[in-house]
Amino acid sequence: MMYTIIDVETTGQGNKLTEISIFKFDGAEIIDEFTSLINPESHIPDYITALTGIDNGMVAHAPTFTELAEDILKITENTIFVAHNVNFDYNAIRNEFKAIGMEFNRKKLCTVRLSRKLIPGHKSYSLGKICTDLSIPINGRHRARGDAEATVILFEMLLKAENAETVFDSFLKKSSKEGTLPPHLPNAVFNAIPNSPGIYYFKNKKGKVIYVGKAKDLKKRVLGHFYNKSEKELNLCRETADIDFELSGSELIALLMEDAAIKHYYPEYNQASKRKPKAYAIFSFEDRKGITHLAYNTLKATPNPLLIFYNITECRQFLERLCMQFELCPKYCHLQEGVSQCSHFAIKTCKGICFDNEPVNTYNQRVKNAIQHAIETSQNKLIKEKGRHPEEDAFVLIKNGVYLGYGFVENTAQITNETELESYLIPQQDNADVWRVLRKRLMQ
Numbered sequence: 001m002m003y004t005i006i007d008v009e010t011t012g013q014g015n016k017l018t019e020i021s022i023f024k025f026d027g028a029e030i031i032d033e034f035t036s037l038i039n040p041e042s043h044i045p046d047y048i049t050a051l052t053g054i055d056n057g058m059v060a061h062a063p064t065f066t067e068l069a070e071d072i073l074k075i076t077e078n079t080i081f082v083a084h085n086v087n088f089d090y091n092a093i094r095n096e097f098k099a100i101g102m103e104f105n106r107k108k109l110c111t112v113r114l115s116r117k118l119i120p121g122h123k124s125y126s127l128g129k130i131c132t133d134l135s136i137p138i139n140g141r142h143r144a145r146g147d148a149e150a151t152v153i154l155f156e157m158l159l160k161a162e163n164a165e166t167v168f169d170s171f172l173k174k175s176s177k178e179g180t181l182p183p184h185l186p187n188a189v190f191n192a193i194p195n196s197p198g199i200y201y202f203k204n205k206k207g208k209v210i211y212v213g214k215a216k217d218l219k220k221r222v223l224g225h226f227y228n229k230s231e232k233e234l235n236l237c238r239e240t241a242d243i244d245f246e247l248s249g250s251e252l253i254a255l256l257m258e259d260a261a262i263k264h265y266y267p268e269y270n271q272a273s274k275r276k277p278k279a280y281a282i283f284s285f286e287d288r289k290g291i292t293h294l295a296y297n298t299l300k301a302t303p304n305p306l307l308i309f310y311n312i313t314e315c316r317q318f319l320e321r322l323c324m325q326f327e328l329c330p331k332y333c334h335l336q337e338g339v340s341q342c343s344h345f346a347i348k349t350c351k352g353i354c355f356d357n358e359p360v361n362t363y364n365q366r367v368k369n370a371i372q373h374a375i376e377t378s379q380n381k382l383i384k385e386k387g388r389h390p391e392e393d394a395f396v397l398i399k400n401g402v403y404l405g406y407g408f409v410e411n412t413a414q415i416t417n418e419t420e421l422e423s424y425l426i427p428q429q430d431n432a433d434v435w436r437v438l439r440k441r442l443m444q
Contacts, residue, residue, distance in 0.1 A: 002026055003109075004079040005155055007148035008089050012048045015092045015231055016040035018059055019052075020068070021144035022075050023152050025082075027159055030152065034075050035145045037062035052142045065096045076106055080172070084127045084151050085183045086110035088238060091229050109171055111154055112183035118161040125183070130154065180226045184241040193219045196247055196388075199257045202269070203242040211236055211269040214258035216251050236269045249394045250385040253406050255437045256396065260428050277432055280315040281305030284371060290360050291353065292367040294319060295334040307374055310436045318374075318439070320347065326370035329353045329363070377442055382421075387411075395421070396438070403430040403438060 002024065009019040017038045024032035037054070039062045049055045072093070083089035086108045097104035112125050122133055127147060131138050136153045140146025158164060181190055184205065193200070195217050202211040202225075215221030222243060225233055248254035262270050279299035283306055286292050296315050299308060309315035316335070323333045330336045330344035331354045341354045353363040383396040391411050397404045405428035407421075415421050428434070 002079045003082050003155070004076045004106075005082045005148055005152045006076075006089050006093075007083060007144045007151060008092050009052050009054060009142070009144050010048075010092055011040050011042055011044050013045065014042060015095065015234075016042050017065055017092060017096055018044060018048075018054050019144040020072070020093070021148040022072070023148055024075055024079065025152055025155070032075060034071060035148075036068060038068060039064045054143075066100050069097065069100060069102060073102075073104070079106065081106040081108040082111060082151070082155055083108075084111045084147070084154070085238065086112075087180075087183075087226075088234060091234060095229070107172060109168070110183055111151055111158065113181070114158045114167065114171065115154070116183075116186070117167050118158050118164060127151065127154075180223070182226065182237040182240040184239075185243065189243055190219075190222070193222055193243065193245055194247070195219045197249060197251055197254050198245055198247040198388075199254055199261055201244040201261070201265075202236060202240045202267075203244065204239045205241045207242065209261075209265040209267050210239055211267050212258055212261045212265060214248075214251075214254040216254075218245055232269065247388040249388040249392070249408070252383070252385055252396065252437070252441055253394050256406055256428065256434055259431075259433050259437070263429070263431075277310040277436070278312075279432070280309045280312050282307045282309075282315065282319055282374070284367070290364070291332055292364045293332050293334065294322065294328070294367060294370070306371060307378060308435070309439060310432050311439075314436070314439055322370045322374060323347050324349050326366045326373070327351055328366060328370060332363075332367075381442065383438075383441060395424075396441075397421070397425060398438070403428065403434050 003026075005023045005025055007021050008017050010017055018040050019037050021035040022033065023030050037059050039059045041064060044054060044056050044059070081090055087110070090106070090108050094104045115122070115125050115130055119134075122130060124130070127150065128138070128141060130136075131150050131154065134154065134157065136150050138146050138150040159168075181187065197216050198218050199212060199214045200218055200222055201209045204210050213221060226237055246257060248257055280296055281299045281302040282294060282296045283302045283304055284292055284294050296319055299305060307318070309318065319333055320335060322328065323330055323335060324347055327349040329342050329350040330347045331339055331342040331350075335347065336342055336344055342350050351363070352358045353360070378398070379401045381396075381398040383398075385394040385396065387393045387408055393409050393411060394406060395409065396406045405426050407424040407426050409415065409421070409424045413424075
């Protein structure tokens with residue numbers, strides 16, 4: 001079996017390559033080497049220069065990746081791609097090939113994960129720390145050739161470790177997830193994640209929550225992060241050392257749990273909204289004929305809002321549903337503008353108020369009923385959901401137009417009044433984000 005043991009240096013932001021070193025290794029000795037600086041055709045930040053010693057002047061006359069592509073393809077052909085934290089190096093190279101319209105696909109092995117499996121018990125498996133523990137010299141730390149050469153020595157030790165053949169075979173199986181998981185994440189942690197709805201927490205080495213997400217299938221969603229090749233996801237996975245989770249029983253509860261967790265932890269990899277979402281409102285007014293209209297506009301432009309939304313599409317869809325349910329006129333619900341009589345393509349429930357075929361007071365009563373229904377539906381609502389296991393139910397409670405939170409109740413519990421139900425409530429903060437979630441559910 002032939003291996004290419006590789007290390008790259010990059011510009012950091014954008015991950016453009018500045019240096020590459022490849023050692024072709026047959027399991028016993030190095031049979032070829034390729035090392036070169038690379039002109040990234042972009043600026044190298046000062047902090048990267050401080051780390052690697054590679055500055056813009058050093059790469060100004062170096063070959064570009066395009067010029068080196070064929071050499072890299074040739075030396076790595078029919079070999080297994082090996083690196084310390086392999087996903088970083090592999091994806092950085094693969095993205096460079098993709099940028100010039102070329103494919104790059106190799107089987108890969110990660111010396112971080114192999115080390116964790118074959119030489120357990122070390123406090124840290126970073127290249128510098130593990131090499132210090134194993135007395136492996138690094139001649140040029142944070143330079144491609146020095147790091148790659150040290151990885152060759154480490155890899156040779158791993159090949160000779162007890163049970164190496166079994167471990168290597170399992171890592172190379174196409175179905176194996178070992179090479180996909182973040183290098184610092186124990187396999188047992190991932191295996192413990194269930195295929196159930198809930199929220200998950202990515203944590204770094206210090207136990208700090210760095211990302212919160214929700215999913216219908218926790219294990220499938222978490223694995224999706226590890227297959228994602230975007231720079232943000234790669235950085236997230238590199239920092240992830242632990243994953244915690246909470247079951248929700250349903251997607252709705254998961255969405256509400258996720259919102260609360262993000263607002264509690266403010267994780268650095270969650271894109272928290274930096275500006276308040278634009279609000280819209282449904283309102284009513286009476287025209288000169290005495291006909292009651294329903295309409296919608298921005299909240300700022302609405303004097304007496306009946307219902308507030310944080311998405312104009314949801315606002316209009318809610319009004320369309322009211323119009324159909326209470327047989328109102330699309331013209332007088334302002335779902336059609338600039339028409340003398342309604343001719344809506346989907347709503348055909350109008351009884352003829354726009355043709356003067358229905359008494360105004362009869363039509364206005366239906367509008368009044370629609371308004372009362374819409375307000376009552378949003379003001380006080382108990383939403384029932386699936387529990388986290390078959391012996392449990394979940395609920396969401398809205399009271400006097402305020403979201404109070406969610407809770408879980410055993411199927412056998414005898415609930416006779418609201419006070420008893422509230423004893424199971426997990427209180428939460430009411431905010432615009434949860435109402436965007438709840439409004440969708442209330443419209444179903």
